[in-house]
Amino acid sequence: MATPLSASAPADCRVLGLRERKKQRTRDALVDAAHSLFLSQGYGRTTVDEIAASVDVSQRTFFRYFANKEEVALAVMADAEEFFIDCLRARPAEENPLQAMRAAITEAWRTLGTARHTGPGSVTAALELFELIENTPTLLAAHLRHTTLQEAEVARVLAEREGLDPEVDLRPRLLAAVFGAVVRISHLSWSGDPKAHQAGPDGMIALIERHFDQLGPALAGSWR
Known part of the structure; x- marks a missing residue:
């Protein structure tokens, strides 16, 4: 969303800012x-047509923002994932990759779960959408394709943080894939756990933390 400009900014910049904010409001709606x-x-x-009509815009306007129905359906998850990537990039350099990802995903869920974040970009909306995705084969296929792209982006961020070439060193890609699996398993656990489900975003955060606690022993420890 465009940042409000000061009164001293040139008139054309202020108009651009207003236009961008209006576009963001239409997209959110x-x-x-x-x-x-x-x-x-x-x-x-x-x-x-129904989606466009409920916002009182034309179908043509809808397609200015989204290529198809799948894209608008996954927009909530895509926005949350983009916010997570921003959080990951901002993590302190001294954190190791797993610490940075764990802190970033927790920060993202907690921030988006606050009272200030409601509506299409909220954690509640993302959790509701996840259940819809899991029960809609078309959306699940599209979401899995998008998840693959996100894993590649996470791997690039991790490689940049550690000064590695992800084409040569497989650790960023491997860790990004493991991280994606942990988050999806947490989503599935949330959907099937009435107590976590009732707790909403806090329940999801607790599950993510618990799965990360189990990650090290699951990979390196004895299973017996």
Whole structure:
């Protein structure tokens, strides 16, 4: 979202800022409308026309923001993942890769789970969407494709932090893949755990922390 400009900024810059903020509001409204419709009547029964109409914009306007229905459905998860990447890039250099990823994912969930973050970009919306994805084969396939791209981005960030070439050193890619698996397992555990489910974002954070606690022993320790 565009940052508000000061009154001393040139007029054309202020207009650009207003325009960008208006575009962001329209995008958020489309995501929010799509999310509500998908949850209330199902992904397959919801059309692009219905999403656009509920925001009082044209189908043409919808396609300025999203290529298709899949993209708007996954926008909540994509935005949350982008925020996580930003958190990861900002982690202190002295943290090892696993510490940085664990701290970044916890920070992202806690920040997006605060009262200030509601609607399409919130943790609650992401958790609701995850259940929809798992029960919709078309969305699950698209989400898994997107997850592969995110793993590659995480690997690049880790490689940059450690000064490694990810094409030569496989550790960033391997750790990114393991991390992605931990997060998805945490999502699945949340969906199947009534207590965690009732706790909402806090329940999800607790599950992520528990799975990370088990990661080291699971990989290196004896299973007997």
